[in-house]
Amino acid sequence: MRTLVIDCATENCSAALFEGEGEGDMLRLIDGRCETLGRGHAERLVPMIAELPDGGRADRIAVSTGPGSFTGIRVGLAAAKALALAWRADxxxxxxxxxxxxxARAQSGAVPVGVANNAGHGEWFVQEFAADGLPRSDARSLPPPEAQAALTAEQVAGSKAEALVAARGFGQAWPLLPDARQFAALPQSLLLPDPHPAYGRRPDAAIPNKGTTGRRVDNSQRAG
Structure with a gap:
């Protein structure tokens, strides 16, 4: 079985093709691409998939659901759903x-890991994971001081890992962004059927109520 993995929920845009079933040694990376774009995921993702062997065609498609960029998450899900329909893939x-x-666990070993990633508008997405890779808390979007208090793990990964470790004064930082080529390290028990976006916070733009003007929050720091 082949699996196409798509992740464009952050500044990174990545796609990878795997062969095999299960996880770890049971999944073999055939080929993959990963680029830090910031913006332009919609323009780059499909060509990136087309560069993979057989145009990335697979029996199963795995796509990142967030939290992360509103635009990036929607781009990834739309592409994954369209390809799954066209290829009759899971x-x-x-x-x-x-x-x-x-x-981070692939580099540091089987230890608890906290993740601190950019959430935009001055907040960070944070979540803690146990040594087996399963979540110990829910993902939350918090101001930096609250994010620092929320993560107690020695190892911290993500785009805000270095800032968090420096602020709290202890731990090791892994400044990582998600990379589809590392999908084999993910516990397969975390895969979600019928995926839906998990933005992690309220939308940047809202439809104004009748009689109000509404307000749009600047989205210039969001990926996608």
């Missing part, structure tokens, strides 16, 4: 922060 989702934690 479709599953996976949590973005769990993949970051798995990447």
């Amino acid at each position: 479709l599953v989702g996976f949590p973005t922060l769990a993949l970051i934690a798995a990447q």
Whole structure:
């Protein structure tokens, strides 16, 4: 069985093709791409998939569901659903922060990992994972001081890992962004059937109520 993995929920845009079933040694990376774009995921993702062997065609598609960029999450899910329909492939989702934690565990060993990632508007997405890679808490978007208090693990991964470790004064930082090529390190028990976006916070833009003007929050720091 082949699995196409898509992740464009952060500044990174990545796609990878795996062969095999299960996880770890049972999944073999055939080929993959990972680029830090910031923006432009919609323009780059499909060509990136097309560069993979057989155009990335697979029996199963796994896509990141967030939390992360509103635009990036929607781009990834739309592409995954369209390809799953065209190829009659199975479709599953996976949590973005769990993949970051798995990447850190692949380097640091089987230890608890906290993840601190940019959430935009001055907040950080944070979540803790146990030594087996399973979540110990829910993903939350918090101001930096609250984020620092929320993570107690010695090892911290993510785009805000270095800032968090420096602020609290202890631990080791792994400044990582999610990379689809590292999908084999993710516990397969975290795969989600019928994936839906998990934005992690309220939308940046809202439809105004009748009689109000509404307000749009600047989204310039969001990926996608």
